[in-house]
Amino acid sequence: MKIIISHSSMIPIYEQIIDQIKTLIRNGSLKVNDPLPSVRALAKDLRVSALTVKKAYDNLEEDCFIKTVHGKGSYIRSIDKAILSEEAQKEAEKEMEKVILKCRMLGLKNEEIKDLFMIIWEEQC
Amino acid sequence: MLKVEGLKKNYPSFSLDLSLIVNKGEVLGIIGANGAGKTTLFKAILGLIKKDAGEITLFGKRSDELSLKERQDIAITLADSSFSRYLTIKDVGQILKEMYPSFDPVYFDDLLIKFDLSKDKKLATLSSGMQTRFKLICALCHHPKLLILDEPTIGLDVIGRNELLDLLRNHLCNYEDSTILISSHIASDIETLCDRICLIDKGKIILACDTDLVIDNYGIIKATEAQYQTIDKEYIIGVKKENYGYTLLTEQRSYYRENYPDVITDAAGVDDILTIMTKGGRI
Structure with a gap:
C-alpha cells in the first residue's frame, strides 16, 4: 500500500491517510478483504505516531x-459501489x-462562470 | 502500565510536582528544557531517588514490590549511566545474557552489525554517538515490555537520530503492546514517534496533549501592535513580546486563519510551543 504524507500540508495527517486509502479503494488498488x-x-x-494512524483507521471503520x-488486523470491507460514487x-x-x-x-457574474465552464468543458472533450 | 500520581520531590532550589499515566501500548514523550525536571521524574519512577510524596505504580504495583520477572521486562537508558568503560561490547553482551533470560543474542548481533560496532571494542574507544546507540541496543536486545528512555537522542546527529527512532519503531511494530516513556529537550527529535506529549517546566506539566492534535491545531500568530489590539484572544494561550509586535500561541489556528486572513498564522511546532509557554506570558 503506497501512501505519501506531506508534513507541510494544512490537511491533518490522519485525513491525508484516510483520503489516500479511499482513493486506493476507489481505483481498485485495494480490493475487498485485502488486509x-x-x-x-x-x-x-x-x-508518524501510531495514534495518528489509529485515528485514520477508526474513521475509515466508522464510515x-x-x-x-x-x-x-484491519481489512477492506465490501463496499457498495453507490457509496463509492x-x-x-x-x-x-x-x-x-x-x-x-x-x-x-474575482467578480465574475453567474453567466460568465457558466460560459467559462462550458469553454473549458468543450476543450477537454 | 505506568502511573505517577501526585509525585513530589523537593530540592532547595527546585521542586517537582506532577501526575501522569502511560497506557499499555502507548508512546509518551516528556519534553522540557534542561533542568525542567525530566531526569528527576525518571529517577523517581525507577526508585533511584526518594520521593517526598505521591504514588508510582508500574504494571499495577509499587516499584519496590515488582518481582524479578517484572523488572526484567523493563529497559532503561539514562543520560549519565553506562557500563564500565573497560569492558568490551562482547563482555557487555555476556552480562546482559546472564541478567535477562529473554536476552536475544541473534538480535543483539544483528544490531551491532547494523551500527557497525565490533564486538572486540572497549566501550572507552567508542565515540559518544556510538555509546548512545549502544545503550539503546542494550535496552532493546531483551525485548522489554516497557522502555524508559531519558534523552536517548542526546549527542546524535540527524542521521543517527533517525536511525535510532527507526529502531524504536521497529520494536513497536514487532511488539504491539510495548510501551515507551521517552524524554528529550528537543521536541522535534522525538515528536514523530510519540502518541502523546507532556511539556514540563520547573517541575510541572504545562501541557499534555495528543501529538497529532498539537501538529494539526496549534499555531503561531505574528501580529503587529495594532493587530494585537484588535485580535480576538479567545483561543490564545501564550504571548511573547517581539520587536515587530507579538508572537501569539493559539490552540485553534484555523479560527485565526479564517477570520484574520491579513495576520500571519503558521503551524506551530512543539518546540515553538515550549518556548512561548516557558519564556512568554499567558493571557
Whole structure:
C-alpha cells in the first residue's frame, strides 16, 4: 500500500491517510478483504505516531470502509459501489464549490462562470 | 502500565510536582528544557531517588514490590549511566545474557552489525554517538515490555537520530503492546514517534496533549501592535513580546486563519510551543 504524507500540508495527517486509502479503494488498488498494514507498521512506514494512524483507521471503520477483527488486523470491507460514487461526487462538489467561490471573489457574474465552464468543458472533450 | 500520581520531590532550589499515566501500548514523550525536571521524574519512577510524596505504580504495583520477572521486562537508558568503560561490547553482551533470560543474542548481533560496532571494542574507544546507540541496543536486545528512555537522542546527529527512532519503531511494530516513556529537550527529535506529549517546566506539566492534535491545531500568530489590539484572544494561550509586535500561541489556528486572513498564522511546532509557554506570558 503506497501512501505519501506531506508534513507541510494544512490537511491533518490522519485525513491525508484516510483520503489516500479511499482513493486506493476507489481505483481498485485495494480490493475487498485485502488486509491493511497494522497500525504500528503503517506508523513506522510513514514515520508518524501510531495514534495518528489509529485515528485514520477508526474513521475509515466508522464510515464502513474497513473492518477490524480484534487480534487479526484491519481489512477492506465490501463496499457498495453507490457509496463509492457518492463519495466521489461529494469530493467533486467540494472542488467545484471552491472554484465558484473563487470566481465570485474575482467578480465574475453567474453567466460568465457558466460560459467559462462550458469553454473549458468543450476543450477537454 | 505506568502511573505517577501526585509525585513530589523537593530540592532547595527546585521542586517537582506532577501526575501522569502511560497506557499499555502507548508512546509518551516528556519534553522540557534542561533542568525542567525530566531526569528527576525518571529517577523517581525507577526508585533511584526518594520521593517526598505521591504514588508510582508500574504494571499495577509499587516499584519496590515488582518481582524479578517484572523488572526484567523493563529497559532503561539514562543520560549519565553506562557500563564500565573497560569492558568490551562482547563482555557487555555476556552480562546482559546472564541478567535477562529473554536476552536475544541473534538480535543483539544483528544490531551491532547494523551500527557497525565490533564486538572486540572497549566501550572507552567508542565515540559518544556510538555509546548512545549502544545503550539503546542494550535496552532493546531483551525485548522489554516497557522502555524508559531519558534523552536517548542526546549527542546524535540527524542521521543517527533517525536511525535510532527507526529502531524504536521497529520494536513497536514487532511488539504491539510495548510501551515507551521517552524524554528529550528537543521536541522535534522525538515528536514523530510519540502518541502523546507532556511539556514540563520547573517541575510541572504545562501541557499534555495528543501529538497529532498539537501538529494539526496549534499555531503561531505574528501580529503587529495594532493587530494585537484588535485580535480576538479567545483561543490564545501564550504571548511573547517581539520587536515587530507579538508572537501569539493559539490552540485553534484555523479560527485565526479564517477570520484574520491579513495576520500571519503558521503551524506551530512543539518546540515553538515550549518556548512561548516557558519564556512568554499567558493571557
